[in-house]
Each structure stands twice: as structure tokens, then as C-alpha cells.
Amino acid sequence: MSGCGAFLHDDIDPFLALATGEGWISGRWEFEFLLGTFPQGCLVWREAGETVGYLTSVKYGKSGWIGNLLVQPQARRHGIGRALMERAVAVLLKNGVETIWLTASEEGAGIYCRLGFAPIDHIYRWTGQGAPQPGDRSEPVDLEHLRAVDRVGWGDRRETLLQLTCCRGRLHASSGGFICCQDWGDALQVGPWNCVIASQALQLWDRMLVPGDRKIFLDVPAGNFAAREILSSRGFSVKGSAQLMYLGHHPLYQPGNIFALASMGSMG
The missing domain is CATH 3.40.630.90 (Aminopeptidase)
Structure with a gap:
């Protein structure tokens, strides 16, 4: 079985290990907050029981923020990141969000542009x-x-x-x-x-x-x-x-x- 599922507390440590390898700054307290505040917007992609992709999102008023989109290196370029993004956008819009924010690396901005995101600043x-x-x-x-x-x-x-x-x-x-x-x-x-x-x-x-x-x-x-x-x-x-x-x-x-x-x- 493969597909999109809920980000669970058991997924935090594997994500943090992967993020550390990528040089990201992130902490467990963030995920405790995100899972407690907007759990429906925290997603993973699983392949044969293994978690290979992660994404979190949160809602503030009419705004939402997407972060922590990260896919295991061996699973990249197979549409997993895009699938997680599309699901997260749908969840945020369903919950009344009118503006969705994110930050993107120069290399990764293309996927977001293709989904309709527009740059507003650096x-x-x-x-x-x-x-x-x-x-x-x-x-x-x-x-x-x-x-x-x-x-x-x-x-x-x-x-x-x-x-x-x-x-x-x-x-x-x-x-x-x-x-x-x-x-x-x-x-x-x-x-x-x-x-x-x-x-x-x-x-x-x-x-x-x-x-x-x-x-x-x-x-x-x-x-x-x-x-x-x-x-x-x-x-x-x-x-x-x-x-x-x-x-x-x-x-x-x-x-x-x-x-x-x-x-x-x-x-x-």
C-alpha cells in the first residue's frame, strides 16, 4: 500500500533525523505544536509501510503556512512532494484559508510556481x-x-x-x-x-x-x-x-x- 496519511507522533524522530542530514533547523516542540493545533494538515507519504515523505501545515485566521516538505532522497522525483502539496492546499482551503504561505529554496521554487504560488519577497x-x-x-x-x-x-x-x-x-x-x-x-x-x-x-x-x-x-x-x-x-x-x-x-x-x-x- 502507498499513499497519503496522517503525520503521527512516531513520525517526528525519523523526520528530525532526515532534516538534520539536510542541514535544516527544526525541533520536536514545533511538531508537538503543529500536531496539536492543525493535525489534519500534517501529512506523510508511505510506501510499503515506510514513511518516505513529510509535510506540515498550520492555520492562522484566514491564513495558512506550509512547511517541512521533505522526501527521502531515494523517493524523490516521483511526484510525492507534489501529491503532499496538493493535499495540504486542499485541506487548508477546506478549512477557510484564503492565503497560503511558504518559503522555498531557489532550487525548489519551481514546484510551487507550477501549483500557482507566486513570489512576494526573499x-x-x-x-x-x-x-x-x-x-x-x-x-x-x-x-x-x-x-x-x-x-x-x-x-x-x-x-x-x-x-x-x-x-x-x-x-x-x-x-x-x-x-x-x-x-x-x-x-x-x-x-x-x-x-x-x-x-x-x-x-x-x-x-x-x-x-x-x-x-x-x-x-x-x-x-x-x-x-x-x-x-x-x-x-x-x-x-x-x-x-x-x-x-x-x-x-x-x-x-x-x-x-x-x-x-x-x-x-x-
């Missing part, structure tokens, strides 16, 4: 070094404030994602923005980082981070020129890029308000 992965402020403690999460700021950039309600990431990381907020720093083993991820008052972005960065030797990475829209200036001034550089694409209604996307994404490509 996402640059910036890396550098730093450390949390000594004695830094996370501020209480004002979810309504975070949601309002985040919505300016993405055009939709994403409070479930914001609550997850900001509660697992360290958070600082201002009147017009917020920044979160999440632990990834020995490294740190900055994001989500959003500002409607761009001049506050640098202040938030300096409240959160100081010079240090821990690896720091973050995914930033190419359309945010203020983020580029801040990161360049702190000695960060671009180490990779992906296309940001969408399908469906043209989103109310404002990259100048999005300084860093909340996750490393898997859920927005």
Missing part, C-alpha cells in the same frame, strides 16, 4: 554572534499587544504562534514593537521580532543582546531595510536565502514591520 538568513543581556529576564506576555503589532506585518491573527514562541523564549516589548530570543541548543534564534515604530527596533535589540560568542541566527524579509542596517552594524552577515511565496488572496504584507520570522521556515 527571506535572508542572517548569522552572527552575541549573548543575552546579563541577568536578562523575560517580560510578561501581553498577547493582545503582540497580536496587534504582528498583524500589521502579516495581515492576520497569529496569536497561537506568538504565544508559543514568546512563552518558550525571552521577550522584550515596547510601545510599538517586540522582540523574542529563543534557545536552540548552543545557539540563539532571534524572532519573532516585529515593530510598527521602526526606530524602536534597535532599542529592542540592545535590550535583549550584547556582544558575546554564542551563535545567533534569524530569518529576515529582504524588504526590511532597517533590519539590514541594524544587523550589518552588529557584524551579522547573510548566509542563505529562500523565496517567500503565497497562493490565493494577495496578503496585506508589510515587510518593513517584520524584522524576523517566528520560526525557521516551518510555521511563519
